[in-house]
Amino acid sequence: MARTRCTDRVVGAILASWRYDISGIYPEMRKDYEHHFAECAHCSARQKFHRSLDATLAVLTSLAVFFFLFALAVLHHIKPLEHVAFKVFGLDIFDMYHMLVSAGIAGLCFSVMAFALVLMATPAPSYLGGIAAERARLIEERLPAAIKALRLR
Ligand SMILES: [Zn+2]
Structure with a gap:
C-alpha cells in the first residue's frame, strides 16, 4: 500500500481528508x-482499509456492549465472586457486589456511547449493509429453482 502512488495528488488529498468516504456527497458530484x-490503486486500497477499520470498530464496540450485558446478567443471577471477595480479599460481600455492578453499568454505558459514535461518525452502517446485501444476493443465486419460483410470487 505504501509503495503505490496516487495518480492525481489533488483528488487524492481531498479523498484523504474525507477518509476516502464519498457516501455523503451528491451522486452527481460522486x-x-x-x-x-x-x-x-493507491486510493482504492486506502478506501478498503478505512472501511474495514470502520467495520472493525463497529464490531468491537458492539461486542463490548454484549460482554458488559453478559457480565451484568452473570452478576444478577449468580454471585461467583462471593467466596473470593470474602475469604481471600476480606471484603464485604455487599460492597464487592455493588462495586462490580457499578463497574458493569459504567462499562455498558460507555460501550453503548462508543458504538453510537462509531455508527454516527463513520460510514460503517452503509458499508456493513452493502456487504450484507451482497451476501444475500450470492445466497439467492445459489438457491434451487423451485425455491426461487416461490420467492417471485
Ligand atoms: Zn488516488
Missing part, C-alpha cells in the same frame, strides 16, 4: 471520485 477510485 462520479469523478468513483472514476478516480477505479483508476487509482
Whole structure:
C-alpha cells in the first residue's frame, strides 16, 4: 500500500481528508471520485482499509456492549465472586457486589456511547449493509429453482 502512488495528488488529498468516504456527497458530484477510485490503486486500497477499520470498530464496540450485558446478567443471577471477595480479599460481600455492578453499568454505558459514535461518525452502517446485501444476493443465486419460483410470487 505504501509503495503505490496516487495518480492525481489533488483528488487524492481531498479523498484523504474525507477518509476516502464519498457516501455523503451528491451522486452527481460522486462520479469523478468513483472514476478516480477505479483508476487509482493507491486510493482504492486506502478506501478498503478505512472501511474495514470502520467495520472493525463497529464490531468491537458492539461486542463490548454484549460482554458488559453478559457480565451484568452473570452478576444478577449468580454471585461467583462471593467466596473470593470474602475469604481471600476480606471484603464485604455487599460492597464487592455493588462495586462490580457499578463497574458493569459504567462499562455498558460507555460501550453503548462508543458504538453510537462509531455508527454516527463513520460510514460503517452503509458499508456493513452493502456487504450484507451482497451476501444475500450470492445466497439467492445459489438457491434451487423451485425455491426461487416461490420467492417471485
Ligand atoms: Zn488516488
